[in-house]
Amino acid sequence: MSGSLVIIGTGPGNPGQTTPQTFEAIAASDVFFGYGPYLDRLDLRPDQVRMASDNREEIDRARAALDAAMRGAKVCVVSGGDPGVFAMAAAICEAVENGPETWRRLDIRVLPGVTAMLAVAARAGAPLGHDFCAISLSDNLKPWDLIERRLRAVAEAGLVIALYNPISKARPWQLSTAFKLLREVLPVTTPVIFGRAVGRSDESFVVVPLGEADRQQADMATCVIIGSAETRIIERPGLDPLVYSPRGVGL
Amino acid sequence: MSGSLVIIGTGPGNPGQTTPQTFEAIAASDVFFGYGPYLDRLDLRPDQVRMASDNREEIDRARAALDAAMRGAKVCVVSGGDPGVFAMAAAICEAVENGPETWRRLDIRVLPGVTAMLAVAARAGAPLGHDFCAISLSDNLKPWDLIERRLRAVAEAGLVIALYNPISKARPWQLSTAFKLLREVLPVTTPVIFGRAVGRSDESFVVVPLGEADRQQADMATCVIIGSAETRIIERPGLDPLVYSPRGVGL
Incomplete structure (x- = not known):
């Protein structure tokens, strides 16, 4: 049986x-x-x-x-x-x-569950508010040049990007290389969100412009969300800013 | 106050x-x-x-x-x-x-929640098992030619595609046009999943090859998942097939 x-x-x-x-x-x-x-x-x-x-x-x-x-x-x-x-x-x-x-x-x-990018996005506001993608930065199971082609394709197409598995001891340089590549396509002011353990007591959560994004801000358990050229930051007095991607574009 | x-x-x-x-x-x-x-x-x-x-x-x-x-x-x-x-x-x-x-x-x-593509994917097996994207097919808030450019870019890059808002009374033709475009890029055997109200009593759930995908299989509340060229179907005697995208590609 x-x-x-x-x-x-x-x-x-x-x-x-x-x-x-x-x-x-x-x-x-x-x-x-x-x-x-x-x-x-x-x-x-x-x-x-x-x-x-x-x-x-x-x-x-x-x-x-x-x-x-x-x-x-x-x-x-x-x-x-x-x-x-x-x-x-x-x-x-x-x-x-x-x-x-x-x-x-x-x-x-x-059984479905709440995946990391949704929790990090909720903590930030609505950065996944329009078309977006999820890409694993691990080259254990696919070649690095395929990851680079995918990153360039989705950034040029205007999708918001959620990066999973951004860094590990065995993969120390991939995240820096990804940021460098994305800076060739996206404005250096594009918001980048580093979210780790969001909703837990050991939460860490940082928003920086793409021009200042650094691999040191991530570890194995971080989900990194990189906005599109449309993603915006609303500053709020005494509160965390809201990061969001408008639903509409190009009309 | x-x-x-x-x-x-x-x-x-x-x-x-x-x-x-x-x-x-x-x-x-x-x-x-x-x-x-x-x-x-x-x-x-x-x-x-x-x-x-x-x-x-x-x-x-x-x-x-x-x-x-x-x-x-x-x-x-x-x-x-x-x-x-x-x-x-x-x-x-x-x-x-x-x-x-x-x-x-x-x-x-x-507060984050379980979005439709995750529930439809869980019902199917693991079609979002590697890199994927979510694209709204509604051209109420963005121009149709941008949607076409995005679909082509992500299909060529090998991402699995989840389509939200695939069809409505005011937007009857967009889904057929999207399938036609994707058939120019992906094998006609690529699995396409139509999931609606998954997990509810009025659930509908269908898997067809891209060559036979038809807009009639979707309504406003359907999430459509289109595999990549790597997405596979495991037939099982007396059970629904498992649809999944292998974690590794190109190695």
């Missing part, structure tokens, strides 16, 4: 941003697979089993989770944010496609 | 996908501004006031909401999905920027 597998996202980290449907799925699961710090966010019962792994072992984790479900467990695979945005849902699908035929008979569900 | 203004999103429509933080903000508010069908999703108390308006009156609604907050009300502005994605957060910012100086002193908060 096979079990089931549900893939969830905890949201940006504040439990007030985790959906009720996700809390229900957690309560109904037996075994939890995920990156340790994401599993730490869950308030598990003593009868629930925790299988933590390193952040870079996604495919092995996916296979182990599928295997446990095939043996009858109610498995929960845990991502931060939304599980479909640079997270575990695609890794599970890859493992299913390349795994044994029997894995295709499993009951697999994905 | 001025009040406050909070901008929320109910998520795709299933209350299990509305965040606890959003439910708290609803409970703490006095007056609710929004498009009627979104307000209908709220379970308001008799002492809470409902100010419904038509879908196309966003700036008037934003001004009325700001005005009510200035008079001391605890105002809640209600969007579907996430309030920062083609929704009310940008309209409120626009109204603040162009309104009286006193509006800049208001306590304004935006």
Whole structure:
């Protein structure tokens, strides 16, 4: 008798941003697979089993989770944010496609969550107020020149850009190179937002013009939002400014 | 004494996908501004006031909401999905920027939510598993040729595309034109997902190849996700196929 597998996202980290449907799925699961710090966010019962792994072992984790479900467990695979945005849902699908035929008979569900760019955008105002994109800056799984082509294409097309995985110990220079490239296309006054752990007690949140954007302002857990040429800042006395991208353009 | 203004999103429509933080903000508010069908999703108390308006009156609604907050009300502005994605957060910012100086002193908060493309993607598997973008197909607020340029640029760059506002009575032809343009760039086998009211009892969900994608499959409330050339379909016996975009490309 096979079990089931549900893939969830905890949201940006504040439990007030985790959906009720996700809390229900957690309560109904037996075994939890995920990156340790994401599993730490869950308030598990003593009868629930925790299988933590390193952040870079996604495919092995996916296979182990599928295997446990095939043996009858109610498995929960845990991502931060939304599980479909640079997270575990695609890794599970890859493992299913390349795994044994029997894995295709499993009951697999994905539950949506609040992804980081939406939380950072909400904290800022409405920088994603018109057309936008999400690009991972990690060249672990795609060539760097493809990332550069994509950044140039979307900036020239006027989309707001949310960068995921902007920097890590193994990838120290990519974010600086991305800013340099974007300064060739966008005004140096374009607002750039660095948001980290937004909605949590260790939140960090900074807005700077593109001309002053520096990789030092980001770490692995930062989501960087780069405006379009239309993105604006409304200064407010005694309050954080509002950063927003007008809904209309070019009319 | 001025009040406050909070901008929320109910998520795709299933209350299990509305965040606890959003439910708290609803409970703490006095007056609710929004498009009627979104307000209908709220379970308001008799002492809470409902100010419904038509879908196309966003700036008037934003001004009325700001005005009510200035008079001391605890105002809640209600969007579907996430309030920062083609929704009310940008309209409120626009109204603040162009309104009286006193509006800049208001306590304004935006709370993130689950936007439609994330719910449709979760229902399908992981079609947003690599770089992606969100584009509104409405030419009410931007010229159609800009939309065409953007569609071509992002499809050529290999991004998965989520289309919001794909069709309406006043905009009957734009979606067909978009499919035609995308067929010039992407394989006709590229998966196209039409998701509507995902997670609700009146859900509709269809996957077709780009060569057969037809505007008849969409209405105003549909989110259309168009894969990249890498997006794949895993057929599963007795179950819906999984549609996903592999995390890696070109290595």
